[in-house]
Amino acid sequence: MNVHWTETAEQHLDAIYAYIARDSIAYALRTVDRITRKSQQIGAFPLSGRRVPEYDMDQIREVFVGPYRIIYHMKLNQIDVIAVIHGAMEVLRDTENDPLTSGIMNLTGKTK
Numbered sequence: 001m002n003v004h005w006t007e008t009a010e011q012h013l014d015a016i017y018a019y020i021a022r023d024s025i026a027y028a029l030r031t032v033d034r035i036t037r038k039s040q041q042i043g044a045f046p047l048s049g050r051r052v053p054e055y056d057m058d059q060i061r062e063v064f065v066g067p068y069r070i071i072y073h074m075k076l077n078q079i080d081v082i083a084v085i086h087g088a089m090e091v092l093r094d095t096e097n098d099p100l101t102s103g104i105m106n107l108t109g110k111t112k
Contacts, residue, residue, distance in 0.1 A: 001046060003039040003072075005081045012084040016068065035065045035084060042081070046074050 005013075013032055020028035041048060042063060049061035052071055059074045064087070071083040 001043050001079055002077070003043040003079045003081060005039075009070075009081040009084055016084065031066070031068075035068060035070060038063055038065050038070055039081065042070070042072055042079055046072075046079055 013035060016035070017028045017032050020031055046061070049063040049070075049072065051058060052060045052062050060071065060082075061074065062069045062071045064070070067087045069083070069085050069087055070081060071085070073080045073082050
């Protein structure tokens with residue numbers, strides 16, 4: 001199945017790279033490579049990820065790469081990666097301007 005990275009997910013990936021690259025460009029490249037390669041698993045085995053506990057939807061799932069959560073939305077013909085966040089970060093937030101929350105809210109119609 002085709003895996004599409006949303007603009008928000010790409011921004012998260014860029015931010016992860018920039019943060020890690022302050023200390024090690026090589027490690028930043030390796031981390032981003034590991035995260036993006038996980039797309040192959042998601043595309044081949046969409047149900048391999050667990051349901052995101054913060055949302056009660058089978059279509060919203062996540063896989064882990066180290067401390068990072070790759071959150072994706074399964075559609076009929078495509079998988080959208082909607083976020084890549086550190087595991088210590090909360091998915092549900094109280095800010096209306098947060099792209100992760102608004103992206104998931106557009107999918108679920110739910111708030112906290």
